[in-house]
Amino acid sequence: MEERFVTWGTFKEKQKVLIALELKKENYKVDIFTFDESIANKTFVDDMMNAWAKGGALVFPEGTLKIERPLSEDSLLPDDLRVEKTGKIRNLQNEWAYLLLTEKLVESIVEEIKDIKEKVFNSSTYIKDTFEQTKNIWEKILDHRRERNINNDKVNELKAEVNAIFDRLKELRNEENKKFGDQAELISNTLKAKIAEAIEAINKNGSAKELFEQLKELRTDINKLTLRKPSREDLHKYLDEAFDLLKNRRNIRDTKVNDKRIHDLTEIIHKLEKSLDFDKKDLDFNKRKTNDKNVNQLEAKLREAKIKMLEEKVNSKAEKLLDVKNTLQEVLDKNK
Numbered sequence: 001m002e003e004r005f006v007t008w009g010t011f012k013e014k015q016k017v018l019i020a021l022e023l024k025k026e027n028y029k030v031d032i033f034t035f036d037e038s039i040a041n042k043t044f045v046d047d048m049m050n051a052w053a054k055g056g057a058l059v060f061p062e063g064t065l066k067i068e069r070p071l072s073e074d075s076l077l078p079d080d081l082r083v084e085k086t087g088k089i090r091n092l093q094n095e096w097a098y099l100l101l102t103e104k105l106v107e108s109i110v111e112e113i114k115d116i117k118e119k120v121f122n123s124s125t126y127i128k129d130t131f132e133q134t135k136n137i138w139e140k141i142l143d144h145r146r147e148r149n150i151n152n153d154k155v156n157e158l159k160a161e162v163n164a165i166f167d168r169l170k171e172l173r174n175e176e177n178k179k180f181g182d183q184a185e186l187i188s189n190t191l192k193a194k195i196a197e198a199i200e201a202i203n204k205n206g207s208a209k210e211l212f213e214q215l216k217e218l219r220t221d222i223n224k225l226t227l228r229k230p231s232r233e234d235l236h237k238y239l240d241e242a243f244d245l246l247k248n249r250r251n252i253r254d255t256k257v258n259d260k261r262i263h264d265l266t267e268i269i270h271k272l273e274k275s276l277d278f279d280k281k282d283l284d285f286n287k288r289k290t291n292d293k294n295v296n297q298l299e300a301k302l303r304e305a306k307i308k309m310l311e312e313k314v315n316s317k318a319e320k321l322l323d324v325k326n327t328l329q330e331v332l333d334k335n336k
Helices: 042-050 088-123 128-146 152-203 208-224 229-248 257-290 297-334
Strands: 006-013 015-024 031-035 065-069 081-083
Touching: 006 208, 015 081, 015 088, 015 257, 031 297, 081 088, 088 128, 088 152, 152 208, 152 229, 208 229, 208 257, 229 257, 257 297
Parallel strands: none
Antiparallel strands: 006 015, 006 081, 015 031, 031 065
């Protein structure tokens, strides 16, 4: 996009002058130079049109007048300057305004990437929010490329910076996964040992009520603690075996109807606890996102609506969970 323009015009509608415009990006202004026809000979005019206008250097003659105008003015030229190509001047003003806005946009993106990069490369732990932040800024860059606000060369430069951030995040996540794997294995082994103790107590005719409560607590621990999916599934399977063993050792007076009801209520409690935990995490995530300054008003209202919906779901499930637990306790008390 051209940043200089030269044309003929008039000063105060009488005096013919050569007018030269030059965009000054650093202060969002335009320098306007005027040359009286008496000092603008053919050689100078040709040099202005063919060399200076394309970015070349040129010494201006004595008698050159200079005016500085903000790009935000309604009209780029002052009232006493007139040109025949008024449409060209208006288009030029719009193009320059657009150019400066896109450059400002790129500067803000570059600064944001710089902040993220500094944060990531100075961190020793993986931060999921930083990954989301980097992903969002890359999606923003692609959106602006589609809208032709950022050219492909600049996008490729930004892509290299973003990829460096993603590579570093991947390193941090791999390191964290290794630590997590070691810790998860230790937790899993501890829970397995507790289930084994419960099974041993069941075989030794321990208190059914106490053992049932103990197994319930273990189920809660498995759901809450940070574990790998295969380990969690194995623990649930092992715990289900303990529940089945306890159920099969029920006193003769425990009817099949009550046994089935206890099992069903326990399953309902398990599913409700799992669902409630998921909704709570979703609610916490959306509450944290309310501080995101990159969302517009519509997105903010949408998130508020989602938070209200999730709060209602959490409260409703919590009430239902309490009701089912009370029902289960009543059934257990009858079987004493």
